[in-house]
Amino acid sequence: AQKVTQAQTEISVVEKEDVTLDCVYETRDTTYYLFWYKQPPSGELVFLIRRNSFDEQNEISGRYSWNFQKSTSSFNFTITASQVVDSAVYFCALSEFSPHYGGSQGNLIFGKGTKLSVKP
């Protein structure tokens, strides 16, 4: 069965600290996609990154970086030099490849989210 586990319910850091949000997933398929979304206090869900299961390269985007390791079924997210504006709930999600539907995606399975509070 598909499952996404974000073991950290809440994390609190002081501005400029680095912080890593953990994500562990379970899936039977060899082809799948992993995502991170941000939900700021205003409530909307903002897409951050998508990774497919064949691309294990780490990715860096400004202060954000992602570490994908298939061997441990993890897709961790690191924020470097955190800022107050990074305060939000962060969700990791899994989407399995769905060849039945013309090779397109299935639905997203979300983790429970990690609430990050960055204090000045």
Add this chain to the structure above:
Amino acid sequence: DAGVIQSPRHEVTEMGQEVTLRCKPISGHDYLFWYRQTMMRGLELLIYFNNNVPIDDSGMPEDRFSAKMPNASFSTLKIQPSEPRDSAVYFCASSSRDPGSYEQYFGPGTRLTVT
């Protein structure tokens, strides 16, 4: 381009009343998803459509919930009759099946309160 549009943003209704939530996906997207977010259950998929056809409605909690997509630019989620336990934030999302574009883009959500 406009993102996913949802209306209303907030809805307060009494138990037993019919509630209709609306969604306009991003133009050109052929997948549309309805999610519900609660503190207890987190984000869960209710139903999704591909080219206006419902593909998977296994997440719809019970017969009181129904969803339609009469055309590529409009979908509704209806609850009749509503109950207090339906109180949640309902998100609509859309995505494209184009290779390399599988991310779902979410609307701002509708916060439903059933008293």
